[in-house]
Amino acid sequence: MSSDKSPTNAGKPTGVLAEILREQEIRQRGYREQALKIYPHVCASCGREFSGKRLRELTVHHRDHNHDNNPPDGSNWELLCVYCHDHEHEKSLIGKYYEGQRPPDAQPPPLVSNPFDKLDSLLKPKQGEQKS
Ligand SMILES: [Zn+2]
Numbered sequence: 001m002s003s004d005k006s007p008t009n010a011g012k013p014t015g016v017l018a019e020i021l022r023e024q025e026i027r028q029r030g031y032r033e034q035a036l037k038i039y040p041h042v043c044a045s046c047g048r049e050f051s052g053k054r055l056r057e058l059t060v061h062h063r064d065h066n067h068d069n070n071p072p073d074g075s076n077w078e079l080l081c082v083y084c085h086d087h088e089h090e091k092s093l094i095g096k097y098y099e100g101q102r103p104p105d106a107q108p109p110p111l112v113s114n115p116f117d118k119l120d121s122l123l124k125p126k127q128g129e130q131k132s
């Protein structure tokens, strides 16, 4: 919030990309804080409670795996500890791809493997996507 230490960044040509990344990060931090306000600091999966420093281990999972879908009522969020979050993504292997790259139609992954799996892994997710 007020912890930005560069009051003037005039004359810095590195601005644009850094700015975008920073905004992205702020946005993500924003929804995390929001989610932490709405929900109790408890992992929705294993029920462990988190507080203080350990709160960092509590992460925001997007139910539909769409990081841009952040309704203010938190209906797309779920608080999961890092372990359960990992597990959650492993359960739906394809979900990993989905979360990184988001196909145009957000259909739930089929239980059986389908011919499009290959396609998905060919269209590699963009790098630098933050896991959440
Ligand atoms: Zn957990």
Ligand SMILES: [Zn+2]
Residues within 6 Å of the ligand: 060, 061, 062, 085, 089, 099, 131, 132
């Ligand atoms: Zn997630």
